[in-house]
Amino acid sequence: MNDWEIIADNLSKAGWSWGCVSALDSAGRTIWITDEHRDDGTRFVVREDEKLTAFSGLEAETSHAQASAEPVAACQARPYYTKV
Numbered sequence: 001m002n003d004w005e006i007i008a009d010n011l012s013k014a015g016w017s018w019g020c021v022s023a024l025d026s027a028g029r030t031i032w033i034t035d036e037h038r039d040d041g042t043r044f045v046v047r048e049d050e051k052l053t054a055f056s057g058l059e060a061e062t063s064h065a066q067a068s069a070e071p072v073a074a075c076q077a078r079p080y081y082t083k084v
Helices: 003-013 052-066 074-077
Strands: 019-024 030-037 043-048 081-083
Touching: 003 019, 003 052, 019 052, 030 052, 043 052
Parallel strands: none
Antiparallel strands: 019 030, 030 043, 043 081
């Protein structure tokens, strides 16, 4: 099992639905976009250069949001991490 699969499995066990897609940016580089959401409307979208880094970002944002109950606007201010 890959590291990103372990993170994805942990997110699922914590009640999150998630998805992942790769795309090319305007410079022709591969980027990874991961998304997680819950039925309560909480959602995070992460864009990174590597798949594992993208999943690690989701894991970090989830942990941070649960620990601090931070308002949405503060989460949106972080580069590459967006709470929608």
